[in-house]
Amino acid sequence: MSSRRKILTVFGTRPEAIKLFPLVHALAEDERFDSRVCISAQHREMLDQVLEIAGIVPDHDLDLMTPGQTLDALTARALVEIGKVLDEERPDWIVVQGDTTTVMAGAIAAYYRKIPVCHVEAGLRSGDIHHPWPEEVNRRVVGSFAALHCAPTPTARDALLRENVAAGSVYVTGNTVIDALRWVTQRVGEQPALAAGLSELEARFAGKRIIGMTSHRRENFGEGMENIATAVQRLAAREDVAIIFPVHLNPNVRAVMNARLAGLDNVALIEPLDYPHFARLLDISHLMLTDSGGVQEEAPALGKPVLVMRETTERPEGIAAGTAKLVGTDADAIVRETTRLLDDEAAYAAMARAHNPFGDGHSAARIADLLAEA
Incomplete structure (x- = not known):
């Protein structure tokens, strides 16, 4: 029996894919993990573009979107369908990123099965539940029960601590978007035709x-x-x-x-x-x-x-x-x-010329280490 930790990474939109592909790469290349990917396809065309350039083939593609779908209908479908994937895969951890409907539904589906949730880009708060809407509530929901909070900055960490999140579950990792931007900038430098x-x-x-x-x-x-x-x-x-x-x-x-x-x-x-x-x-x-x-x-x-x-x-x-x-x-x-x-x-x-406070390009490696040790 494999001793590798099984990680299911769940996402659905283009921004999530950009911020998670460095971590998906890191998990796939690390012998400590059995990495699986599930997408809701909350953004179909724009999501597929990121998957293609990043070389990621999902293990599960739920393709949830339908024309004119309401937020509650999307949430219900995502909750049920991600739940089915969790029942099939039985991962040790689920990884979600940010604040989309996919994130909230995926995290709740995991909670219902007592599967620990790793929340990447945890602790962002505007302080107004209607701005951004519905993202502010989505991330607050996940922040209330995630087992591992990967805060991009000290400010995000402090926001979680003010909400009485256990300090031992919160880590400042930087933001994986800087990892992604460095990766793609290098690729474009090597292959200018990618952005011609x-x-x-x-x-x-x-x-x-x-x-x-x-x-x-x-x-x-x-x-x-x-x-x-x-x-x-x-x-x-x-x-x-x-x-x-x-x-x-x-x-x-x-x-x-x-x-x-x-x-x-x-x-x-x-x-x-x-x-x-x-x-x-x-x-x-x-x-x-x-x-x-x-x-x-x-x-x-x-x-x-x-x-x-x-x-x-x-x-x-x-x-x-x-x-x-x-x-x-x-x-x-x-x-x-x-x-x-x-x-x-x-x-x-x-x-x-102001200093960018959001990361140094090594966030994915930090999160992988946290998942291995958690």
Whole structure:
């Protein structure tokens, strides 16, 4: 009988896949583990792109998404289907990352079977259960019973300790997103063709400062998205800038952005990027406008200031370090702060040169060691 520890890693979205593939690689290459992978496919197309570049073939693909599926329907399906996989695999540990519906459902399914949960990127808190929604509650739920909490920063660790999580179960590991970014940047350096798809836009916008942009948060649907589009319209009127915007597949994003921004000379609305191309976008951008969580961690690793189009962030370390700034979804505020970074060299340099607090590229190895010793 094998003495190797069986680990089932469960994820469903593109950001989870990016942040977990370094750990999946580490577990697969480590003789201490029998590593298995289950995906819910909460993001189908964008998830598959990451799996392909990372060379990961899931052992279980649940393919849970259906058109117009509600959050409660998705949660119920994920809970039941992940439960079936747990019954089949009977792992020693389940690993989840972050704060998606897949994370919460997978962790609860494990709890129901008394399987210990390792929560990667544990302890992020905005303090507002509606921002980000539903992610803030998802991660709080997992944080209430996970057996191993891999906090990316001391701030995240302290948030867990304030919630009376046992100190002996909380470890500061850094964020695996920095492992992933270093890995893919090296790959693109060795094989430039992996990210050659942006070369036409790079030529088209030569001589302009590129603003990279992402937006997809549920709490911004509706008025927030309209305000963001208004800000982009105003920024695009500047002749010295160009906006490259990979538009999320969600129709609540696409409908607004296509209606408001399509046809503007200085705006490129493009399909979602695979990971090598997104890393390239970070690299060529002067700054990032985003409501994403991961971009707040990734962009500073490449020295790019981040303006966060949200009212709160569960990554206050970036705000404290000066790598990111909250601007909300008010069009005037977005335009004002972006203009400041474009026109004030000292303000730009202060953010671009700030220390990135999110990791050193060795987080996956630390987490593997914790799983072996737990």
